[in-house]
């Protein structure tokens with residue numbers, strides 16, 4: 001590492017204090033710079049003991065100054081020994097960091113969601129806020145799709161200037177009113193709205209930490225055995241068997257990690273927020289079991305930056321659990337050590353892709369890595385890592401308590417166990433709903449009070465998923481049935497659109513979403529997503545005619561030649577809309 | 584790394600490329616195997632003296648049992664792999680990558696890319712006229728080299744040369760996201776304000792002339808850049824004792840640029856400011 005060359009800009013006293021405080025909170029000690037092999041983009045990388053503190057420092061600077069100021073950047077560069085050009089490269093990657101010197105750094109920034117179903121209410125809200133002199137930022141899905149109604153309007157998130165971030169509709173007091181009735185016999189959501197999410201006592205009183213005790217009793221290997229027998233598949237989108245993943249990590253040695261992928265940014269998805277805000281201890285317990293099973297010492301929760309309440313609740317849960325001996329060294333008087341840290345994302349859908357998430361957490365740009373190698377051997381800090389979605393982990397609790405066989409018997413042949421669906425759009429009562437795999441699309445829609453108006457299409461799996469028509473209403477929402485129909489469950493999005501929908505606008509926005517969220521690393525996605533969006537804008541509302549060939553050609557190259565799942569799925573929804581005659 | 588590098592390892596792996604078995608030393612890439620089999624593969628972001636970033640995707644091949652195509656430049660050849668380099672899928676993706684780049688970037692001086700455009704029948708105009716492009720103007724900030732990001736394909740080569748792979752100066756980085764991604768110094772300050780030490784290693788690796796020596800830029804502007812009339816003289820840099828090989832490119836008996844061979848054991852193609860730019864004295868007196 002060379003001596004840093006810095007411009008003359010210096011941090012203000014407040015800026016350096018904010019950064020110093022962040023470093024102290026993280027317990028980051030002086031720089032130890034080690035040269036090692038780099039897996040990021042396949043190259044050699046400087047592994048810097050402090051570099052993972054970059055994202056937290058940028059958050060501190062942004063909150064303090066309203067932007068990533070030049071002086072503040074230089075201060076971070078010195079503290080963390082990172083070249084300023086690289087800090088700029090990282091900061092400019094994220095939606096929540098401003099790197100321009102334009103005026104307006106003094107305000108809060110109001111992020112207004114412009115994705116479906118908020119889309120239909122967004123323009124009016126943006127006009128209203130702008131007229132009121134607010135600083136408005138058009139945001140991709142904010143994970144509050146259940147709130148998008150004519151009364152509420154689009155989802156909002158307020159990025160504080162000199163103050164904490166907030167969501168106006170969040171209620172930090174009282175119990176949340178889960179739309180699904182508990183009499184239904186729900187398991188994953190059993191604590192939601194029933195126990196105080198800020199109280200470890202309440203959690204233990206409701207049976208919490210029984211699964212961890214049982215896991216200790218059966219031993220690490222047996223836990224993985226039960227999870228494998230259960231047939232648990234990842235709920236983050238890719239449906240990868242969790243048992244195989246854990247087995248892979250358990251077979252490795254050295255420092256290992258459990259990472260909870262709580263970046264939840266797939267448009268239409270909000271189930272993880274439901275869990276984290278209302279039953280945070282369950283996630284902490286489940287990830288501790290994952291750590292025990294795989295022999296990992298370190299747990300990380302990478303949570304999207306737009307989830308302030310979930311972050312608060314999780315931090316509180318970690319603190320309480322640590323105080324009670326459930327996090328840290330010698331958990332529950334065993335010899336097992338497991339520590340947990342939260343890291344906040346800063347607005348980038350791509351950071352939900354597992355390898356992009358590692359890079360982001362490590363303090364690099366959130367660019368996905370080419371696989372292989374896979375996270376089980378080369379994950380966070382290039383060390384063996386099991387990365388899971390919060391919902392996936394929550395399923396581990398009943399698996400450990402009731403046994404893998406019992407879990408396997410639930411649901412269907414190809415899809416065992418419990419599943420959360422995020423119902424939004426034109427349904428009577430949007431929200432997170434739990435089923436035991438098996439119900440059809442029609443039955444799932446009915447859980448949310450049924451469709452409002454005449455159903456025209458349902459978006460399954462989010463922007464990276466696909467539209468299905470009313471003829472799919474009797475399709476069971478299982479992995480195998482959706483796959484057979486050429487669709488996928490993805491992250492559990494079930495977004496209903498009735499026949500008053502402007503599908504051209506919906507599809508243009510989906511295409512714009514991918515255009516904006518592409519990390520830009522590989523050519524097929526960086527340019528393909530732009531060209532796809534341009535075709536849709538150009539033909540808006542009119543017949544696509546000859547342009548369909550062009551769209552198919554773009555799709556084929558993005559599917560075949562992109563690095564990651566974002567490029568692979570960027571045209572799926574649009575092409576399914578064409579096939580259904582929606583546009 | 585080449586397919587026949589004897590130092591690499593004794594063991595060989597055999598893969599099938601377009602139906603023919605090819606044996607390469609363990610650790611070789613699929614690209615190495617293709618080269619050993621006499622198959623020409625287009626590459627843009629790959630260079631033998633840099634770590635593969637597998638970003639451009641023009642080198643993709645079809646590997647049996649892989650759902651997607653695979654970048655040949657970065658994927659290690661594994662025993663028994665069955666590779667196709669000229670299937671419809673491969674041709675389609677390579678053609679699309681070239682069309683995507685051609686539609687948004689000025690490739691007029693990308694001499695390595697032009698022949699591939701022809702091979703794959705790429706037509707960058709098929710997306711219409713009204714498409715987003717890099718839309719950058721030329722930056723001339725000093726007398727040594729210019730940056731014309733209208734020609735930039737975002738291959739990361741300059742970033743790697745400035746950083747981990749050669750110079751360890753880290754004056755430039757990828758910035759922004761998606762189509763808005765650009766190579767930049769911190770806050771896009773000018774090169775003289777940045778950490779740049781003018782080694783010119785970024786210029787040497789740039790595949791599209793987005794980075795070019797000021798001498799070349801001026802001659803091109805005067806419509807007097809004549810590669811066919813240039814000669815290359817090998818010499819050793821006289822500034823210090825390291826012993827870097829230099830290639831002096833001359834036109835009309837004047838040095839127009841200085842490079843170093845990629846396969847030179849000392850430089851791997853990389854130089855410092857003295858070897859790269861410190862040649863003005865050669866012409867001292869000649870101008871009067």
Ligand SMILES: Cc1cc2nc3c(=O)[nH]c(=O)nc-3n(C[C@H](O)[C@H](O)[C@H](O)COP(=O)(O)O)c2cc1C
Pocket residue numbers: 233234235236237238239240242261262263264265266349350351352353354355387388389390392393564565566
């Ligand atoms: C563009 C993109 C975004 C993703 N976003 C998320 C996300 O927000 N949350 C998540 O759990 N998985 C997300 N994934 C999937 C992850 O890469 C990974 O498969 C998952 O976290 C693994 O956990 P699981 O096996 O428990 O599902 C995303 C994938 C892609 C390609």
Ligand code: SF4
Pocket residue numbers: 350367368517518519520521522523525526562563564565566567568
């Ligand atoms: S597919 Fe898109 S998001 Fe993924 S690495 Fe390539 S450019 Fe980035």
Ligand code: SF4
Pocket residue numbers: 741744745750752753754755778779780781782783784785786
């Ligand atoms: S000339 Fe050298 S130091 Fe300057 S940007 Fe290029 S590679 Fe980096």
Ligand code: SF4
Pocket residue numbers: 734735736737738739740741742766785788789790791792793794
């Ligand atoms: S400037 Fe040249 S070397 Fe750098 S990314 Fe652009 S095309 Fe590649």
Ligand code: FES
Pocket residue numbers: 625626627628629636637638639640641642643654655656657
């Ligand atoms: S040359 Fe292989 S991806 Fe660019």
